[in-house]
Structure formats: structure tokens, C-alpha cells
Amino acid sequence: MGVPHRICVIGGGAAGISAASMAKRTNPDATVIICTEFEDVAYSPCGIPYVLGREIPDFERLFLAGPEQYVEAGVDLRRETRVSAVDAEARTMTADGELIVWDKLIICTGFNYTLPDVPGNDLEGLTYVKNIRRGIELDQTLNDVKKAVVLEGTPLGVEMLAALAHRGIETHLVDPGSWLLSQVADPDIAEPVQKSLESLGCILHFGVGLEGFVGVDGKLRAVATSEGEIEADICVVATHKEPETTLARSLGLRIGSTGGIAVNERMETSLPGVYAAGDCVEVPQGLTGVAVQGLTGAHAMQQGRVAGANAGGGNRVYNPVYIPWGMVGGQVQVGGASFGEHLARSLGIDFVLGEANGISRARYYPGVQQVKVKLLAEPGTGRLIGGQLVGGEGVKERADFLAFALKKGATLEDIAWMENVYSPPIGALYEPLSVAALNGLAQL
Amino acid sequence: MTSTAQVPAHLREYFGHDKVALFGSGGMPAAPPAPPGSPARRQGEVARADALAKVGSTEPRPGLRPAALPPRPGLSRLLRRESERALMECSMQALRRRIGAPPPHHESSALVRYLIVPLYRAVPWRIKKRLVALASGVRGWSTARR
Numbered sequence: 001m002g003v004p005h006r007i008c009v010i011g012g013g014a015a016g017i018s019a020a021s022m023a024k025r026t027n028p029d030a031t032v033i034i035c036t037e038f039e040d041v042a043y044s045p046c047g048i049p050y051v052l053g054r055e056i057p058d059f060e061r062l063f064l065a066g067p068e069q070y071v072e073a074g075v076d077l078r079r080e081t082r083v084s085a086v087d088a089e090a091r092t093m094t095a096d097g098e099l100i101v102w103d104k105l106i107i108c109t110g111f112n113y114t115l116p117d118v119p120g121n122d123l124e125g126l127t128y129v130k131n132i133r134r135g136i137e138l139d140q141t142l143n144d145v146k147k148a149v150v151l152e153g154t155p156l157g158v159e160m161l162a163a164l165a166h167r168g169i170e171t172h173l174v175d176p177g178s179w180l181l182s183q184v185a186d187p188d189i190a191e192p193v194q195k196s197l198e199s200l201g202c203i204l205h206f207g208v209g210l211e212g213f214v215g216v217d218g219k220l221r222a223v224a225t226s227e228g229e230i231e232a233d234i235c236v237v238a239t240h241k242e243p244e245t246t247l248a249r250s251l252g253l254r255i256g257s258t259g260g261i262a263v264n265e266r267m268e269t270s271l272p273g274v275y276a277a278g279d280c281v282e283v284p285q286g287l288t289g290v291a292v293q294g295l296t297g298a299h300a301m302q303q304g305r306v307a308g309a310n311a312g313g314g315n316r317v318y319n320p321v322y323i324p325w326g327m328v329g330g331q332v333q334v335g336g337a338s339f340g341e342h343l344a345r346s347l348g349i350d351f352v353l354g355e356a357n358g359i360s361r362a363r364y365y366p367g368v369q370q371v372k373v374k375l376l377a378e379p380g381t382g383r384l385i386g387g388q389l390v391g392g393e394g395v396k397e398r399a400d401f402l403a404f405a406l407k408k409g410a411t412l413e414d415i416a417w418m419e420n421v422y423s424p425p426i427g428a429l430y431e432p433l434s435v436a437a438l439n440g441l442a443q444l
Numbered sequence: 445m446t447s448t449a450q451v452p453a454h455l456r457e458y459f460g461h462d463k464v465a466l467f468g469s470g471g472m473p474a475a476p477p478a479p480p481g482s483p484a485r486r487q488g489e490v491a492r493a494d495a496l497a498k499v500g501s502t503e504p505r506p507g508l509r510p511a512a513l514p515p516r517p518g519l520s521r522l523l524r525r526e527s528e529r530a531l532m533e534c535s536m537q538a539l540r541r542r543i544g545a546p547p548p549h550h551e552s553s554a555l556v557r558y559l560i561v562p563l564y565r566a567v568p569w570r571i572k573k574r575l576v577a578l579a580s581g582v583r584g585w586s587t588a589r590r
Contacts, residue, residue: 038506040491042484059492066483080506115511131507136495176549178540182532187543207546226549242514249515257520257580264584284585289577320585346528346535347576350569 005030006101007311008093010083010247011108012036013045014297015278018304019106019311020075026312032075033102035095037082039133041067046297048135049156052142053163059136088251088271104273104311107248107261108304111241111279111294116151118224120213125220127234129156141234145169149223149232151210153180157238158193158329164236165200172230173197173204174223180204184325186340186374189388196330205230241294243280256282260293265317267307275311277303286320286407287338287385288347295323324403326396335399338406339376339386351376351385354412354440358432360394362424369393373436375412382412382444387436398433412437412444520579527564530556 007030009020016034024032034041042065050056070077078095085094092099113128115121127138148164150157153175164171177183180190180197194204209226213235222229243260245253254270256262260282267275278300282291299321309316326335344351354375361368369392376386387402389395405415415437421427478484498505517525530552537547550557564572 039494040487043488043491058488060485060488061478063478063484063488063491066487068483112510112512115513117513126509126511128507128510130510133491133495133498133505134507136492137499140496140499176551177532178536178545178548179543182536182548187539187545191543207549209549209551237511239511242512244512245515255518255521256582257524259514259517259521262581262583265586266584268584282582284577284580284582288573289582289585290580291582342532342535342539345538346531348531348565348567348569348572
């Protein structure tokens with residue numbers, strides 16, 4: 001269909017792989033090249049904590065495709081190939097010394113964890129969960145680990161707390177925030193997760209600052225905090241996802257207020273013919289228009305698809321995000337979309353709050369679980385601005401639904417009077433979201 | 445297909461109802477991993493063997509230390525980062541008592557906490573909303589709804 005041309009993708013994560021696949025699908029005549037510095041593509045990094053925690057039996061299950069499948073699809077996949085330079089004028093890039101010409105470039109360079117700027121941050125024993133082969137190595141190392149510290153209660157931090165505790169390791173959390181997941185969650189939403197992790201044996205230290213890493217012979221011995229030292233054989237660094245923008249900066253691409261590459265709704269950067277997607281970019285939040293970065297693998301994949309389609313000659317648009325999120329912390333599910341009370345207060349957004357403690361199934365049905373819901377809406381109009389949930393089951397689907405409702409501008413009135421599934425084993429007569437919305441209506 | 449016998453007993457109730465993928469449920473089969481001999485499974489086995497051979501090795505390999513100090517921030521990023529941090533700390537301070545949580549460890553500068561936060565708070569949200577969106581520097585998005 002399109003004019004044959006050469007599309008190069010830097011990065012082989014969720015964004016890079018989906019960008020390349022979509023570019024090839026959109027323009028089958030194009031030469032599509034992916035360069036990744038890593039050994040593997042097409043696996044689920046999000047599954048790594050669950051293999052480490054022995055909930056998934058082996059790492060092999062995380063692989064979704066083999067490299068030969070990309071060859072069959074006509075994609076030139078170059079693994080362990082590092083792109084060291086890109087020339088925008090000549091439209092070339094240097095990959096392991098080879099000069100590769102491109103007509104369209106898609107940058108999907110992902111993220112690095114923010115390295116704590118404290119003494120001892122180069123000690124052996126500081127551990128990162130990102131790449132699957134290093135994850136497999138870590139799995140072996142954990143056999144000899146007695147004590148561990150997880151640095152920061154981010155989503156990965158929460159998953160690693162459960163995984164390490166599950167391995168029988170004495171596990172501490174060090175977090176400067178007042179509660180778990182305090183970058184997104186409200187305290188009353190996070191509290192059941194904290195209790196669940198504590199019941200697994202995790203020791204949680206909140207409101208604590210990191211002062212350094214203490215080592216002996218180059219190896220970590222303890223983590224120094226504002227409340228004293230915590231002995232540790234390893235420290236899992238689960239800090240903020242800092243966008244990897246070294247190449248983007250060298251190209252002179254516009255960088256936004258989060259530090260991510262600024263893109264438009266077609267995932268085009270400030271340089272014509274250069275696209276970007278995934279954890280290295282920032283996109284606007286739907287309600288405020290404020291740029292956000294470091295979202296989920298699902299966001300990275302969709303952004304990659306849009307970038308790939310457009311680089312292949314298509315015309316796709318990525319929408320502002322409402323950020324449905326969800327996860328399991330300990331044995332509790334937690335999630336939400338857009339603003340919770342804590343974030344809304346932080347930004348100074350006015351809101352009314354509707355809360356409900358509902359149930360996931362008919363109250364008499366075995367296995368029924370509590371589902372706590374908080375909905376936030378604009379005063380006056382009742383338009384939703386976000387919500388959060390915590391419970392034993394049914395959180396993910398409600399978070400997805402909330403994000404869609406937010407995107408469509410739904411109000412508390414809409415949610416209060418919505419239809420819902422009622423079937424004793426899977427849903428109660430009163431939908432918890434509707435009850436929360438009804439309670440919110442009374443506050444308008 | 446995975447049988448329940450292959451899963452250690454202590455794991456079976458770990459997530460309870462969410463173990464459907466592993467065990468199958470109600471006559472629906474378990475979601476199986478890529479079958480033996482498939483390209484995905486083979487790649488997984490190659491990756492595992494290679495990684496196990498490198499345990500304890502000192503040779504450099506990709507993804508060993510995927511962490512970096514952030515680049516020196518420009519003014520807009522610096523202002524946003526510091527303001528966000530201070531605003532969230534103030535919100536934590538206000539909400540923490542609900543669950544008896546400790547105060548946050550202050551990582552924001554006192555200047556931002558005591559000067560910019562009160563100024564920011566004094567401005568009504570409808571005005572702030574435009575200011576923060578403008579300061580955020582998002583361009584080229586026709587689909588932003590509000």
C-alpha cells in the first residue's frame with residue numbers, strides 16, 4: 001500500500017515491539033528494523049515478581065514469542081544491539097558500529113529506576129527488577145538471602161514485598177511517604193494492603209528517609225535510614241521510573257515537564273519523522289491536560305501501536321489518559337482511575353466524595369468479598385473525576401469501567417442509575433459503584 | 445495443562461479465587477503456557493540456561509544496573525517536581541491521621557513548602573487548572589476533553 005521505506009525502532013519492550021508489528025502491518029512493503037540492547041523480546045516483565053514469589057512456576061512461561069516469529073513476520077529484529085548515536089539530518093543511526101539509514105524512527109527507550117543519590121549506591125546487592133535474564137539470576141541469588149529491604153512502596157515495590165516475604169525472607173519496606181502507594185492511593189484504600197502485607201510478615205517503615213547504603217568489601221550490609229540502619233543482604237530499588245531520554249536529548253527533541261519526550265496525539269516528537277512511545281514519553285491526563293509519564297505496559301503497547309501505524313503511513317490518534325490502575329498487594333486487590341482524594345487534594349481540585357462498602361457477590365454466596373469504593377466528582381455538575389477501590393475481588397474490571405466512564409464524561413447520576421449484572425456467584429444486587437455514586441449525589 | 449499436583453500445596457490458597465489460570469475452573473481448562481517445543485518456550489529455555497550460567501558472574505551484561513540519576517532538570521521540570529513533592533507531602537500530613545500513619549519524611553525544600561504551596565493553594569482550581577496545563581507544556585493534542 002504505502003511507499004516502501006525503512007522504519008527503525010529503538011527498543012524492544014512493549015512499546016517497541018508493538019510499534020514494529022503495527023508499522024509492518026500498516027505498510028507491509030516497509031523494511032522494519034528493531035534494535036534492542038537486551039537479549040530477549042516478547043516476554044512479560046510484569047510477571048517477574050510473581051515467578052520470584054513462586055506463584056508462577058517458571059520464567060519460561062513469561063515468554064510470548066520467539067525471535068524467529070518476528071523474522072517470519074518480516075521484521076528485522078536485532079538483539080543485543082545498542083544504538084549509540086542518531087543523526088537527524090542524515091537520517092541514520094549507529095547500531096553496534098553499523099550505520100543504518102531510516103526514513104521514520106520510533107524511539108521506545110523505556111525507563112531507568114531513579115538511582116538514589118546517596119552514599120553506597122554502587123554497592124553489590126542493590127537489585128533491580130526489570131530484565132528477565134537478570135530476574136532469573138536474582139531468583140537464584142534469593143535462595144541465599146535472609147534479609148531484604150525494598151526501597152519505596154511503588155507498585156513494583158508492593159509486588160516485591162509479597163514475593164520476598166513469600167520466599168521466607170525477612171522483608172522491610174523503606175518509604176518516605178506516610179502510607180503504601182502514596183503516589184496514587186488514598187490512605188484508607190492502602191491500609192488493607194498494608195495489613196495484608198504485614199500478615200505475610202513484611203515490616204513496613206513509613207515516613208522514613210533513605211540516608212545511604214552501608215557495605216562491607218563492596219557488598220551491601222545495611223540500609224541507612226533516618227530511623228537507623230536496617231540489616232540487608234539485598235535492597236530492591238523500586239523507585240520512580242525515570243524516562244530514558246539520552247538519545248532523544250542528543251537529537252534535540254523537546255522534553256516535557258516530567259522529563260519524558262514530548263509527543264503529539266500521533267506520537268510524533270518535535271522532529272518530523274521521529275516518533276516515540278512507552279515509558280520514555282509523556283502524554284496528557286484527560287481531565288487536566290497535565291502531562292504524565294511512567295504509566296503501565298498496557299499504555300506502552302497502545303502508544304507503540306499508534307506510533308507504528310503512523311510511521312507506516314497510517315493516521316491513528318492516541319487519546320489523553322484516564323489511567324486505570326490495579327494490582328494485588330498481599331492478598332488484597334487495589335485499584336482506581338484518575339484522581340483519588342489524596343491526589344485531588346494535592347492538586348487543589350474541588351470535589352465531592354461518594355463512598356460505599358459493597359460486596360462482590362450475593363452476601364450469602366460462598367467466597368463473597370468486601371469491595372470498598374470511593375468516587376470523586378466535580379461539585380455542582382457531579383461529573384466524575386476519579387475513583388479508588390480496594391477489596392478481595394472484582395477491582396480490575398471496575399477500574400477499567402471507571403476509566404471509560406471518565407473518558408465519556410459520566411456523572412454520579414449516571415453511575416447511580418446504571419444497569420448492573422446481578423448473579424449471586426459473580427455480582428450482588430447492589431453494585432458497589434452505584435451505591436458509592438448514590439451516596440455522592442447526596443453531597444452535591 | 446498444569447495439574448494441581450504440580451503446584452506446591454502452600455501456594456494453592458495464596459490468591460485463592462485467582463488461581464483459575466493455573467488450575468482451570470468449572471470445566472474450563474487452565475490457560476496453558478506456551479507448549480513445549482514452541483518458539484516462545486524454546487526462547488524461555490535458552491534465556492533460563494544462559495542466565496543461570498551467569499549467576500555470580502562479574503562480566504557486564506544488559507540490564508544489570510538499570511538505574512540512573514535524572515539529568516539536570518530544566519526550570520519547568522524542577523518547579524513541577526518540587527511543587528508536586530511539597531503538595532503531596534502537605535496532603536499526606538492532612539490525611540495520615542485517618543489510619544494513624546506517621547508524617548511523611550520531608551524531601552521537598554522548605555522554600556517550596558512554605559512559599560509556593562500556600563500561594564498555589566490560594567488560587568481557585570478553575571484558574572489553577574489552566575495554569576498547570578499551560579505550564580505542563582502539552583502541545584498537539586486535539587482530543588483533550590476538558
